[in-house]
Amino acid sequence: MIDLFKYAARKGLFLFDPETAHGMSIAALKAGAVPACRVAPDPRLRQTVAGLDFINPIGMAAGYDKNAEVPEALLKIGFGFTEIGTVTPKAQPGNPRPRIFRLVEDEGVINRLGFNNEGHDAAFARLAIIRGNGMIGVNIGANKNSEDRIGDYVLGIRRFYSVARYFTANISSPNTPGLRDLQARESLAALLSAVLAARDAEAEKAGTKIPVFLKIAPDLTEEGMDDIAAEALSHALDGLIVSNTTLSREGLRDQHQAKETGGLSGKPLFDKSTAVLAKMRKRVGPALPIIGVGGVSSAETALEKIKAGADLVQLYSCMVYEGPGLPGTVVRGLSKLLDREQVKSVRDLRDTKTDYWAARNV
Numbered sequence: 001m002i003d004l005f006k007y008a009a010r011k012g013l014f015l016f017d018p019e020t021a022h023g024m025s026i027a028a029l030k031a032g033a034v035p036a037c038r039v040a041p042d043p044r045l046r047q048t049v050a051g052l053d054f055i056n057p058i059g060m061a062a063g064y065d066k067n068a069e070v071p072e073a074l075l076k077i078g079f080g081f082t083e084i085g086t087v088t089p090k091a092q093p094g095n096p097r098p099r100i101f102r103l104v105e106d107e108g109v110i111n112r113l114g115f116n117n118e119g120h121d122a123a124f125a126r127l128a129i130i131r132g133n134g135m136i137g138v139n140i141g142a143n144k145n146s147e148d149r150i151g152d153y154v155l156g157i158r159r160f161y162s163v164a165r166y167f168t169a170n171i172s173s174p175n176t177p178g179l180r181d182l183q184a185r186e187s188l189a190a191l192l193s194a195v196l197a198a199r200d201a202e203a204e205k206a207g208t209k210i211p212v213f214l215k216i217a218p219d220l221t222e223e224g225m226d227d228i229a230a231e232a233l234s235h236a237l238d239g240l241i242v243s244n245t246t247l248s249r250e251g252l253r254d255q256h257q258a259k260e261t262g263g264l265s266g267k268p269l270f271d272k273s274t275a276v277l278a279k280m281r282k283r284v285g286p287a288l289p290i291i292g293v294g295g296v297s298s299a300e301t302a303l304e305k306i307k308a309g310a311d312l313v314q315l316y317s318c319m320v321y322e323g324p325g326l327p328g329t330v331v332r333g334l335s336k337l338l339d340r341e342q343v344k345s346v347r348d349l350r351d352t353k354t355d356y357w358a359a360r361n362v
Contacts, residue, residue, distance in 0.1 A: 018100035029073040037078035037328035050211035056080035061314035062139035078327030085139030091119035105253040112262030127163040138164040172217035172244035185227035211238035218243035229283035239289035266317035270295025278357030281309030299333025307353035
């Protein structure tokens, strides 16, 4: 299926600009045109992370299903979980088009979307009518022109508390001016205090505590990683997501597209994001959950994230090149790799290469 998609994508979808092709893929999922994944459950892949039970460790990263249009369809094609958003309180158009660029030689993507989404109300209305028990997270952000960005995150917690299985506070997009400033220690402390206080207040009313993750950038100094780790631990955050897109253009073949502004994702992000993941694991210790993101294109790269320190793994951009069969292929491939490794659980391989990856320069 993947080989067929690759051929069709090069000859068909790639004739369209990337954002149009993205819309076409959403429409195909809505219409049921993407075959469901027939993967037998493997108990070795089941994970309990932040108190949540994941049938497998492979998730769809935020950014694909911004408006909660197809979360159930994504779960049917092999993902163990999916994350909608980033969603902001008010609808906003994002940055001018074109704003997504394929780097075909590198199998990478540059985007400068700028949190384009339909806002809280539209996403909530779609999530509220879902009757299943699928693992759907909600990635929350701040409006570009907000006068109270921390307040926007608090609004996200309150609005989606009844429909989210977990939250992700996204402070790592490079496409909203000043957003990454929230990663600075003083600002991060204020954000986490406000967001977790809102979560705790909602938990008291609902009788259920929803986990909150923090999504960080790969473009961090060692001191910046120290600060984030310290604040995550002192605020009893439920987990980290490492990482978002990078501003780096190091090692790219496509020097023409590389000149576009925005965040780079896909295969070129793998090494950098995996090194930052391992460095954060070393800083936060073994207990804090981490979701690894960036450049996952195969079962081997997914398992490498786990060996570097990830409990769960997300992917997105590599599906542009590998197609909708990728999550199923990765899940089946992980089972085969566990056969080879002769372990009873994928958890047994976590952290086995943390030192290796943490020693890499970023």
